[in-house]
Amino acid sequence: MNILVCIKxxxxxxxxxRLTEDEQMIDTKNLRFWMxxxxxxxxxxxxxxxxxxxxxxxxCITKVLTLGPADAADQLKHGMAMxxxxxxxxxxxxxxxxxxATSKALVEAIEAEKAAGVxxxxxxxxxxxxxxxxxxxxxxxxxxxxxxxxxxxxDLEFADGKAIAKRETTAGFDIYEVPLPAIVAVKEGLxxxxxxxxxxxxxxxxxxxPTMTLENRPGGPDKVRLKNPPxxxxxxxxxxxxxxxASRIVDILEELGAI
Amino acid sequence: xxLGIIEHSEGQVSKLSLEMLHFGRGLAASTGKPLNAVIIxxxxxxxxxxxxxxxxxxxxxxxDARLTDYAPDAWAQAVAGMVGSHSPEAVIACGSEIxxxxxxxxxxxxxxxxxxxxxxxxxGENYSMTRVRWGGSLxxxxxxxxxxxxxxxxxxxxxPAETGSGMPKVEAVSADINDADLVVRVVNRIVPEQDGISLxxxxxxxxxxxxxxSADGFASIVELAGMVGGxxxxxxxxxxxxxxxxxxxxxxxxxxxxxxxxxxCGISGASQHISGCAGSKAILVINNDKEAxxxxxxxxxxxxxxxxxxxxxxxxxxxxxx
Ligand SMILES: Cc1cc2nc3c(=O)[nH]c(=O)nc-3n(C[C@H](O)[C@H](O)[C@H](O)COP(=O)(O)OP(=O)(O)OC[C@H]3O[C@@H](n4cnc5c(N)ncnc54)[C@H](O)[C@@H]3O)c2cc1C
Ligand SMILES: Nc1ncnc2c1ncn2[C@@H]1O[C@H](COP(=O)(O)O)[C@@H](O)[C@H]1O
Numbered sequence: 072m073n074i075l076v077c078i079k080x081x082x083x084x085x086x087x088x089r090l091t092e093d094e095q096m097i098d099t100k101n102l103r104f105w106m107x108x109x110x111x112x113x114x115x116x117x118x119x120x121x122x123x124x125x126x127x128x129x130x131c132i133t134k135v136l137t138l139g140p141a142d143a144a145d146q147l148k149h150g151m152a153m154x155x156x157x158x159x160x161x162x163x164x165x166x167x168x169x170x171x172a173t174s175k176a177l178v179e180a181i182e183a184e185k186a187a188g189v190x191x192x193x194x195x196x197x198x199x200x201x202x203x204x205x206x207x208x209x210x211x212x213x214x215x216x217x218x219x220x221x222x223x224x225x226d227l228e229f230a231d232g233k234a235i236a237k238r239e240t241t242a243g244f245d246i247y248e249v250p251l252p253a254i255v256a257v258k259e260g261l262x263x264x265x266x267x268x269x270x271x272x273x274x275x276x277x278x279x280x281p282t283m284t285l286e287n288r289p290g291g292p293d294k295v296r297l298k299n300p301p302x303x304x305x306x307x308x309x310x311x312x313x314x315x316x317a318s319r320i321v322d323i324l325e326e327l328g329a330i
Numbered sequence: 331x332x333l334g335i336i337e338h339s340e341g342q343v344s345k346l347s348l349e350m351l352h353f354g355r356g357l358a359a360s361t362g363k364p365l366n367a368v369i370i371x372x373x374x375x376x377x378x379x380x381x382x383x384x385x386x387x388x389x390x391x392x393x394d395a396r397l398t399d400y401a402p403d404a405w406a407q408a409v410a411g412m413v414g415s416h417s418p419e420a421v422i423a424c425g426s427e428i429x430x431x432x433x434x435x436x437x438x439x440x441x442x443x444x445x446x447x448x449x450x451x452x453x454g455e456n457y458s459m460t461r462v463r464w465g466g467s468l469x470x471x472x473x474x475x476x477x478x479x480x481x482x483x484x485x486x487x488x489x490p491a492e493t494g495s496g497m498p499k500v501e502a503v504s505a506d507i508n509d510a511d512l513v514v515r516v517v518n519r520i521v522p523e524q525d526g527i528s529l530x531x532x533x534x535x536x537x538x539x540x541x542x543x544s545a546d547g548f549a550s551i552v553e554l555a556g557m558v559g560g561x562x563x564x565x566x567x568x569x570x571x572x573x574x575x576x577x578x579x580x581x582x583x584x585x586x587x588x589x590x591x592x593x594x595c596g597i598s599g600a601s602q603h604i605s606g607c608a609g610s611k612a613i614l615v616i617n618n619d620k621e622a623x624x625x626x627x628x629x630x631x632x633x634x635x636x637x638x639x640x641x642x643x644x645x646x647x648x649x650x651x652x
Contacts, residue, residue: 086599086623088468097468108566108583171443199430199446201582203470204463206446206482207434214438219403219514222431225576238427239577241530242339243521245400249514259583260569260576291443292461292472300469305629310614313634317642320614321650323630327590329534329558330647 072124072229072251073132074117075184075191076150077177077209078110080143081202094296096167097202106146108259109197115264116227116257117195118154132156132189138176140165144280151275152267159184160282167203171290174211179285181216193234196256198223213254220254221247225261331388332357333418334367335409336381337428339400341373343380346424348490353448353483354422355385355493360453363419366390367498368412370405370505372398378500383492388499396507401515402428406435408505413440413478420457420479429482437480444480445472449487457481465582466608467601486588486609527561529578534560535589537580537607540567541596541617541636548573550640551595557647563587563607565597581606595636599624616640 082102089098105111114135121131135150137143138161147158161176168176181191196209206222213220226237226244234253237244239260249255267275310319324330334354337344351367358365364387369377374391381389392408409421409432421436423429425447437444447462449469457474462484474481529535536555538548548562555562563580564573580587582602588609595616597603604627607613615628616636625631632639 084464084467084601086601086604088464088601169443171437171441174438198427202464204446204465205434205444206430207437207444210431210434211438214435221514222402223427237520240339240427240519241528243519245516246518246520247514248517259566260579263570263572290441291476292445292459292474295458295471295473297463298469298471300466305627307625307628308630310630310632312632314638314642316632316634316639317646320630320632320639320643321646323591323614324534324558324643324647325650327534329560329591330651 072120072129072192073189074121074193074195075181076110076113076117076133076135076155076195078106078114078135078137078146078150078197079200079202080104080137080139080146081106081200088299090297090299094298095294096297104142104145106149107197107199107201109199109257111264112259112261113195113197113257114150114153114155115262119262120193122154134159136177136180137161138168138173139163147280148275148278149267151278152271153265154271157278158280160280162282162284163287167294168287169289169291169293170203170205170207170211172288174208174215175288176285177208177212178215180283181212183283190252192251194218194252194254196254198256198258209254209256218252218254219249220256221249222256224255224257227255227257227261331364331366331416331418332361333409333412333416333421334365334386335421335423335429335432336367336369336377337424337426338369338371338377341377343377344424344426345490346426346429346485348381348384349486349488350422350424350429350483351381351384351386352488352491357420357422357451357453358385361419364388368392368409368503370397370408375500378498382497383495384490385493385495386498388501390501390503392503392505394505394507396512399516400428401512402431402435403514404505404507404511405432406439407507407511410436410439411506412503418478420481423482425482425484433480433482440478442476442478442480443474445474446482447484448481449484451481464605465602466605467582485586526556527559529561529563529580529585530587532561532587533589534558534591534593535563535580535587535607535610536560536593536595537563537565537597538568538574538595538636539565539597542568542573545573547637550637550644554640554644557644560589565603594624595640597624598622599627
């Protein structure tokens with residue numbers, strides 16, 4: 072089975088988000104970069120599926136693809152350190168591409184892979200990117216490639232050339248069966264992603280990452296500016312220190328009718 | 331017209347759909363166009379009564395037997411067809427998993443932009459809007475330029491509200507669906523036995539973070555939640571360590587909760603966690619660091635070791651109950 076995972080480099084923000092002066096980006100001075108937790112689970116799932124199949128004698132190709140600045144190679148290397156075989160970078164100048172432009176570029180890269188003889192049975196996406204949360208890049212890629220797609224997946228198995236995918240709902244789980252090749256957008260909770268081993272990281276460090284540049288063809292929505300949500304002033308009532316505060320806490324629970 | 335897509339399951343229109351209609355009324359008022367709705371499913375007609383009094387002018391029902399099981403591509407195709415035949419000014423849906431995936435698929439089919447999780451819209455030739463980013467920790471002002479604007483409405487930004495508009499007109503519409511649109515569909519549902527109250531419905535959530543220290547450390551949090559008729563929540567640090575299942579996680583990539591009281595024990599207050607509990611009526615923080623960022627969100631705070639405070643609360647409840 073050949074598996075491609077699409078990830079996006081995003082800053083790891085803390086309790087307060089600072090914006091750049093032009094309000095176009097998060098001020099990333101002093102911030103580390105990562106990817107959405109959903110996408111980290113997608114990487115882990117790809118590594119696990121490929122391992123199980125390779126152990127059973129099947130040949131598998133696994134790759135991780137991103138559209139982002141040159142530094143997004145770090146996130147590709149993280150994927151490779153987890154066990155993904157190769158990375159592909161669509162290099163940008165670091166500006167944010169809208170979901171329509173992003174999906175067109177990803178499709179071009181996937182078609183270039185096909186032209187080079189690599190066809191994917193499974194393309195994994197995160198359910199939504201951590202930063203822009205557009206909830207759509209995977210669906211747009213699926214439509215352009217004519218592949219069936221499911222979203223919000225927290226459990227994935229395979230049988231008879233089909234993916235059996237579970238999505239959590241408020242009532243329980245909805246189950247989908249989709250024929251491969253398919254696109255699956257996953258959510259955190261699918262698995263517990265591994266922490267890359269030192270040998271894994273050394274191996275990934277030495278890997279060359281094929282890089283391409285593609286034209287940005289915006290389609291919208293067009294970002295005007297970012298802003299912080301309005302701050303709400305909260306009066307904090309201090310209930311005391313340590314176990315001595317227990318009685319005050321129970322008063323509050325009583326007022327709520329919880330006891 | 332403004333066309334709202336009604337989400338429903340097991341014969342029940344979702345509360346989010348009523349929130350979406352409230353938002354849609356605003357669009358209708360500012361554009362001077364009617365708010366209409368579309369209900370898709372074999373039982374669509376029987377659901378119309380549930381959106382009476384919500385300001386909807388006409389409901390289009392698409393009652394195809396092939397739509398008994400939820401099939402997102404078929405839903406998207408049905409609505410995309412209506413965009414062609416009825417040229418709505420905007421199509422709106424809930425900012426739920428289903429609403430977002432349907433709208434993304436409509437956008438893909440029609441090659442139109444789509445904006446997820448809108449909070450505010452200024453209508454006009456183009457829409458100037460504010461939408462949610464980073465799971466709510468950040469907002470984006472954006473412009474949506476398209477013949478038909480596609481957007482979803484951020485959850486819980488609007489309350490369902492009745493207008494006394496009465497029963498809408500009903501018009502049956504057929505959908506041009508083919509087999510390819512039915513490949514992806516729900517083939518089965520699992521509804522597990524509920525043990526206790528669900529995290530998203532609980533009136534009180536007792537939540538633990540890295541400060542709890544271990545899986546065993548959660549014993550007193552679980553006990554307290556049980557005593558107050560609440561549910562257990564946790565931070566991502568906890569699920570990453572395997573101390574609690576991911577279904578307990580609150581935040582951007584976990585559950586969104588809005589209880590009467592959210593008790594945060596040993597949680598620092600990262601924006602991605604806060605975005606999951608910011609809708610709580612009150613937040614009570616138990617943390618041993620008086621500089622913890624979460625204190626800025628606290629209605630009530632206790633500075634101290636949660637492993638002393640939580641058992642003391644349990645003991646006090648037992649004492650008062652006698
Ligand atoms: C894209 C993205 C999405 C994310 N989504 C989520 C999400 O959905 N949910 C989520 O929670 N996080 C999420 N995170 C992670 C988030 O950024 C934080 O890393 C995480 O919330 C930290 O968890 P914590 O507060 O338990 O741990 P920490 O930040 O380590 O805080 C532990 C706290 O416990 C206190 N403490 C320690 N010991 C005790 C004690 N004995 N008694 C009392 N207090 C004590 C400390 O003072 C500290 O305040 C996400 C991150 C990213 C990048
Ligand atoms: N720049 C990008 N490069 C690669 N994959 C991306 C990129 N942006 C989004 N994706 C993928 O598409 C998913 C949905 O993104 P979005 O539509 O922005 O919420 C993400 O979880 C990623 O898997």
